[in-house]
Every structure is written in C-alpha cells, then in structure tokens.
Amino acid sequence: MKIENPLILLNQEIVNCRRCPRLVEWRETVAAQKKRAYLHWDYWGKPVPGFGDIHGRIMVIGLAPGAHGSNRTGRMFTGDASGDFLFPALHKAGFANQPNSLSLDDGLALKNLFITAVCRCAPPQNKPIQREIENCREYLIREIRLMANLQGIVALGNIAFHESLSLLEAAFGVGLTSDLKFTHGGMYFVNQNPIPWLLASYHPSRQNTQTGRLTESMFDEIWETAWRLTR
16 A cells, blocks of 8 residues: 655645635735736745755744745745845755755755745735734644654744744643744754754845845854754
C-alpha cells in the first residue's frame, strides 16, 4: 500500500483552504485583476504552502504572501522585493543554491532550511487580522512537528516573532514569557531539548530595506548566526 508523504498531504490541505472569507475574496480579486506588469501571468491566487528542506534544522517564519509576489507565483517570498533581499542573503550563507527566486520552476533549492509564514493568503494592505492568524496557526504547528531535525526558528518581523512564541507553546508545551521584546538580532534559548532557539530579524520588506532600517550587512549577520548555530 502506498504511503502518502505527510508534507504533500498538508500542502494540499493548505492550498485548498477557505477558512478566511476576507482573504479568499482579496487573493482571488488580485489574481483576477492582476498588476499591469504581470498581465501575462496566470496568478496562483490560492493559499501558499511552505517550501524548502523539511528535514532541515531551521524554520523561517515570515508574515504572509505578497499580493503580486507569492500570490502570483505560488511560492513564499518569490517574485517580490522581499524575496529579492532574502534569497541573495540565503545564498551567501549557504542555505540556497542560487541568489534569486522568480517562479516555481526556476531551479531554486534550499538546504537545511524550510520557509513558511504566519498567514498563507495575501491580506489587504499586508495586514492579517488576529482571527486569520489563528486560523493559520494549525498549519504552522503541523509543519514544525514534521521537522524532526529542527534546531532553531528565524522570525522575520514583529508579528512572526510573537507568533513563534505561541507556536513553541502549542507545539512543545513550553511557553516563553509573553513580554519578550522583539529586537533585530534578538536571540532566545529555552535550554531544553528538543525546543528550538528563536532568532529575531526585521522583515526584509521594501519599507525596511529602502529606508535603511534593515541593511544587507545586518541581514547577513542573521544568517551567519543561524548557520553557526546549526553546525
């Protein structure tokens, strides 16, 4: 009897999810109307599953798909400014085989790292509401439980950081104090196996990178730290 891959089954469930009416309407409207620069694209327009090395030692948690990035391409951080900043850093640190991510069939492969997000659907103004975050939490919990070799989490942005705290409590039964402050480069250890460490970073959004709040060297330090911690 054929045994189905649990990650494939989970991803199929994610792609078919319609739990959040506001997000379903928005993602499908964007996919139908498109952006002028991408009129030739057949937009994904569905929830975006995580991707990468499920047997790896690092989970990266972002916020949500971009309306004309992941919602267009069907892969996390692919096809928008955030990905243009993220993947060169991952490639430089040894986590990716190439420095760009343009489409599902561009040959990108991740090593020792799995990328996911707090929400799987593109939200209006890039701002999911709390109920939508809670609706997606089950998928994060199931992904982290599939990562048998997990050693650490890199949280990209304030929302991803605080959701990571909830994730650790739900998945491992150990809560970190809810008053932990989000700071770029903040490093938190539970010192109890198999609970992973947590490393915080500013999100590589255009707003952060173009204003200089997050520089290339600052971001490189995050991935150098993550690489060193998993050696």
